[in-house]
Amino acid sequence: MEHHLSLILISIVALGVFSQWIAWWLRMPAIVLFLVSGVLAGPVFGVVHPTEDIGEVLSPMVGLAVAVILFEGGLSLRLHEFKEAASGVKRLVSVGAVLSWALYTLAAFYIGQLSMAVSLLFGAILIVTGPTVIIPMLRQAGLNRRTASYLKWEGIINDPIGALLAVLVFQYFVLAGADAADGAQVFVDLGWAILISFVLGGGVALALGWAFNHTWVPEYLKAPLTFAFVLVIYGVASEFFAEAGLLAVTVMGMVMGNLSIAGMAELRRFKEYITILLVSTVFIVLTADLDPNVLLHLDWHAAALVFAVLFVVRPAAIFLATAFTDMNWRDRTLVAWIAPRGIVAAAVAGVFGPRMVEAGYGGAEQLLPLIFAIVFSTVILHGFSIGRVSRWLRLSAEPNxxxxxxxxxxxxxxxxxxxxxxxxxxxxxxxxxxxxxxxxxxxxxxxxxxxxxxxxxxxxxxxxxxxxxxxxxxxxxxxxxxxxxxxxxxxxxxxxxxxxxxxxxxxxxxxxxxxxxxxxxxxxxxxxxxxxxxxxxxxxxxxxxxxxxxxxxxxxxxxxxxxxxxxxxxxxxxxxxxxxxxxxxxxxxxxxxxxxxxSATERRRARAERAEAVSERAAAAQNAEREAPTPDGPRTTDSDAQADHTANRNSPNSD
The missing domain is CATH 3.40.50.720 (NAD(P)-binding Rossmann-like Domain)
Structure with missing residues (x-):
């Protein structure tokens, strides 16, 4: 059994890293290859069955991995980027989040025919546009910094907020009971969770920064110590409130990323390597664990809901939320289209969906397949289109x-x-x-x-x-x-x-x-x-x-x-x-x-010699053509190329 588990873990890690490498080689979004590799390894060929092979340890492993990923995402959020895009970012993580929740909920209720409780949970989960998907896309899309900052800030900030909101909705309808609990308590709990996360995450980040700068920690221990504190903060905050750990580690990363800490470059590099490994591994685990039978719960209402989420609700929420900001229409159009969902959305739906079914809420059996359908759709559509759309909108930064x-x-x-x-x-x-x-x-x-x-x-x-x-x-x-x-x-x-x-x-x-x-x-x-x-x-x-x-x-x-x-x-x-x-x-x-x-004489002589050589080659080619059988279709000669070259040679400082 132990030998078998070792082979499974090796296969998952190798699939993830090799998928990254092949994606870089083919210049395609890595997240698409994660998706394909996971589906082939799990549902198609049955090589990997994470839930059966790893067991109860799988869920906490995924949670810890997501915590590290969000911390690294927080490290990449720099205040100077926020200042450049402050107005748009503020709307996206506040008004945009609230509007998205409301519109996704209404779409799920009226189009997807889900119960209101399941619709509210569905809307909360879809607030998340995770950094596990956004960051790999941005790495390959080549967007300009201002536009990329909108997507990056929205994904990293809304990821833990959406997960927290989903937990609160779930607790309201399942644990407390809709009749027993006061609806306002949901927002009170959310406020407490945010406060605890900011105190823990921000406080530990400031303390670590002070210790690093006052040489209380040797250089070789800075990255491991930070890694250990990320896990501790995640665990402690989650004990206070479920999923609050995700927000706490995000805040910790944001604070540390904007402090002047000695050795921060090495710390960023270490965290980036770890994150690349975790993103690829966790995404393959989740897709390999997908049960094909869950898709059987989907009908035409589900298809209409997925279409509405992609092409109606998201654009409407973004255009309404960013009205009268400094975002131009190109930025708003791209942000309205690009909203891939990833690990956090899939993990939250996988935990809460079955428990909503047990509680007897109508349509709860469709929650998990709907979320996975949206994850698949957004990863493929947005992953393949972000480069083309950004170039069409003239938002890409050409590396020339x-x-x-x-x-x-x-x-x-x-x-x-x-x-x-x-x-x-x-x-x-x-x-x-x-x-x-x-x-x-x-x-x-x-x-x-x-x-x-x-x-x-x-x-x-x-x-x-x-x-x-x-x-x-x-x-x-x-x-x-x-x-x-x-x-x-x-x-x-x-x-x-x-x-x-x-x-x-x-x-x-x-x-x-x-x-x-x-x-x-x-x-x-x-x-x-x-x-x-x-x-x-x-x-x-x-x-x-x-x-x-x-x-x-x-x-x-x-x-x-x-x-x-x-x-x-x-x-x-x-x-x-x-x-x-x-x-x-x-x-x-x-x-x-x-x-x-x-000298001018040398340049003229060189041009004459080249023209003579090209003419001789062109004449030889024409003689060969006359001697060869005539094929169908027009012939071409070197005359156009020679004219192009001659024009080039007459330009200033041309040889």
Missing amino acids: GVLIVGASPWSTELARALTNELNIQVLLVDSSWHRLRTARLAGVRVLYGEVLSDQIQQSLELNEISCLLAATSNDAYNALVCSHFVTSLEHDRVFQLPMYAADEDNESKVVARPLRGRPAFHENAQYEELWRKHFQSWQFYKTRLTEGYTREDFRRDCPADAVIIATLYADNTVLFNAAGASPRPEEGDTVIYYAPKK
Whole structure:
């Protein structure tokens, strides 16, 4: 039995993590693969039966996992985001929650034909738009920070509030009895639960922050101690009031996330890793535990109710709640559509549904299948559509920008060439206003300040950044910048200027390799060398590859001492070239390189040689076509591609 349980747990964890990996590889919402993997492992093939295999421990395990997930979600709620979207967020978590409860209840009663008691519980559960689903979606959707903050704040705040309200409704109708209890007591209990949660969660967060900053806790114990306190707070608050623990740990995360705590970056990273593991595992457990027979309780009333929830009730609640706020119509439209339900909604329905059936309330047997139908529908529809809808509404932040840290004559010229000649969004950051002057006059976007400061971090839209280059004269500082941004931008998109080979051989003089970014451009592209080339009148050139001018043609014509800087791909994303790497641009891509300035005669001769080579290749192709049998359909030649290339070569600073 023990061996069997070990295999079940290993299978669940492996399915969850591999689903995340495959989703990243396929660029699709991970939550959809969780859903598919859980259904295949449980109801379809019967490999996993969580309730039977794990037993009574399953429910508390899920509760503890959700508590950790909500704490990590609270850590991600930053006050500067709230200030940017304060008006809309306040309405979404207050008026929006109340309107949603009322409208969902009415829809369940009149459309779903449920009893009023079950309808009220149904409406309370659907207030939840859980972070277990929202956060993975936002990670892949690429929304701008303001729009993402609406969905993130609503999901994380309303998740415990909806669960608490569901508990109160359940207690009112089942435990206390509708006739015996005073309806106003529901709201009194809710107030007490919120007060207890804020006192416990906020108090422990402040105490931990003080202890961390006064070195009462060693660095290696900060993350484990925080993890232990999350579980303790969840348990203590839940003893006072069922599900109050979820709100308490959310408050604890919010307070800690907005304190200036030493080592907070490591704490966030640890919690993010744990949360990714828990989200994937718990969602697969819940979907694998789904009994297909519960869907047999659904009829056309249920289908109409699911349709109304998705396409009528949610949009109506959001548009009414956010009226006369600073949210524009695009933000309101996206928020009105995106409302996926996840672990908390499924778990609450799984606990309360059967007990409502035992109490004899009409339609209670449909509560669990209805919630699962909405979970399935929202995860699939919203997961696959959030990217397309956000792009249609122009709310997505396209990751095609470049962040350059360190203004020098060379980096300023690079920023100017990328901005003015290739229309790449470049942001040049430096702590010296004087060093930024030339870039400002050249029309380059600049940001004055320390890039590692809290203020600059809050103003950066990292969703818009494709890659980063740390280009200051200080190798250690460049490494520090890269190590800070590597978790946000991925290691293959964080670059720094290379160090001298002599320094590389002396390990006591250089920053350890795991702490650095990727060396950029060429092993001889150090700060001093690039500065020297700049004053020797080297220039940036660009060449677009076409059908008539291939990668091999470019390699033949490119000067031997040229430094390949970056590739602008056909999809308008840009990536710097790594030292030692051999770029492989394809047709439609543009190569940016740095080379000595050419005279007008050299440029004319190079263009003539290329035109002659292309003409010879085109003539050879035409001869081959004349000798070959004529197929049906029109023929194409290299003339269009050559014209495109010739026009490109006549542009400024083009080779």
